[in-house]
Amino acid sequence: MTLVPTYGVLPALGYGTFKRLGDECYGCVTHALETGYRHIDTAVFYNNEIEVGKAIRESGVARDDVFLTTKVWFDCLGAGQVRASAEGSLERLGLDQVDLLLIHWPSPKDEVPLAQYMEEIASLKAAGLTKHIGVSNFTKRHIDEAIEVVGVGEIATNQCELNVTFHNTPIVEHCNSLGIPMxxxxxxxRGSVAANGELERLAQKHDATASQIALAWLLAKGHIAIPTSSKKERIEENFGALNISLSAGDLMALDGLGTDNRLVDVEWSPNWDR
Ligand SMILES: NC(=O)c1ccc[n+]([C@@H]2O[C@H](COP(=O)([O-])OP(=O)(O)OC[C@H]3O[C@@H](n4cnc5c(N)ncnc54)[C@H](OP(=O)(O)O)[C@@H]3O)[C@@H](O)[C@H]2O)c1
Known part of the structure; x- marks a missing residue:
């Protein structure tokens, strides 16, 4: 079976579960674990923690061998609410600890002071509800403030929009310089890389698919990738990215595909770094 390398504490390739609901979610997570994925990404917001936890518990894979991430939504960042959110997640998952707990989004307009919720999430690691803590959608300013509170070595990752057609360079460079894996x-x-001509050209060269090349580019750059698919064959296809070795020339060609085309920009987004 293909072994998944670890970047920091996270397996470099994981299975994302956004929009996977109910029986479909249970079936897809089960299939991902059968395929060899050992990193599953969920969140309170995804409304699927019950199915994700059931699939992990019933998979036959040792709990210690699966890296499970969940997240705290931004309406639960007030005093005591981060802990209540994590406790609710553990109850739905049917587990007594997650591997990684993330702040899903920084508090919009700093309604809740960052220091308050970062202190609270750090206390949950100390209390054993999670093995590691991290953040998501944090800008350079949020990362710097979070480091002031918990220390740079405590932030296991910053989970952000990032792919071969959107390099998100400012925050990637900032986190790289601090040793925080992205x-x-x-x-x-969202599947659009599959129709990219340059990716298709490289895919032919590697006897691979355009999506696999897109994932291989992320892995080669030292980034953790968490693709999702509702289809068994694509869950397997995406896992196959681990077997692709891109040359320096391939990487140079792929580095040229970056655009400013951010797809996730919502009313609660922070002021993105540009
Ligand atoms: N922290 C955050 O704020 C945040 C935000 C968004 C997402 N996430 C996490 O990141 C994960 C991935 O993001 P995402 O699901 O939005 O986008 P994504 O993984 O970039 O794209 C998923 C889409 O691509 C299609 N797809 C998957 N594999 C394919 C393949 N091999 N060839 C062609 N199309 C393929 C899927 O369609 P089919 O189902 O038809 O295959 C699906 O529509 C989420 O599941 C979630 O865990 C986190």
Whole structure:
């Protein structure tokens, strides 16, 4: 079976579960674990923690061998609410600890002071509810403030939109310089990379698919990728990215595909770094 390398504490390739609901979610997570994925990404917001936890518990894979991430939504960042959110997640998952707990988004307009919720999430690691803590959608300013509170070595990852057609360079360079691994969400740009001509050209060369090349680019750059698919064959296809070795020339060609085309920009987004 293909072994998944670890970037920091996270397996470099994971299975994302946004929009996977009910029986479909249970079936997809089960299939991902059968395929060899050992990193599953969920969140309170995804409304699927019950199915994710059941699939992990019933998989036959040892709990210690699966890296499970969940997240605290931004309406639960007030005093005591981060802990209550994590406790609710553990109850739905049917587990007594997650591997990684993330702040899903910084508090919009700093309604809740960052120091308050970062202190609270750090206390949950100390209390054993999670093995590691991290952040998501944090800008350079949020990262710097979080480091002031918990210390740079405590932030296991910053999960952000990042793919071969959207390099998100300012925050990637900032986190790289601090040694904080990036986890790439929308690693397939919601599936649009599959029709990219340059990716298709490289795919032919590697006897691979365009989506696999897109994921291989992220892995080669040292980023963790968490693609999702509702289809068994694509869950397997995406896992196959681990077997692709891109040359320096391939990487140079792929580095040229970056655009400013951010897909996730919502009313609660922070002021993105540009
Ligand atoms: N922290 C955050 O704020 C945040 C935000 C968004 C997402 N996330 C996480 O990141 C994960 C991934 O992001 P995402 O699901 O939005 O986007 P994504 O993984 O970039 O794209 C998923 C889409 O690509 C299609 N797809 C998957 N594999 C494919 C393949 N091999 N060839 C062609 N199309 C393929 C899927 O369609 P089919 O189902 O038809 O295959 C699906 O529509 C989420 O599941 C979630 O865990 C986090």
């Amino acid at each position: 986890t790439a969400y929308l690693p397939l740009a």
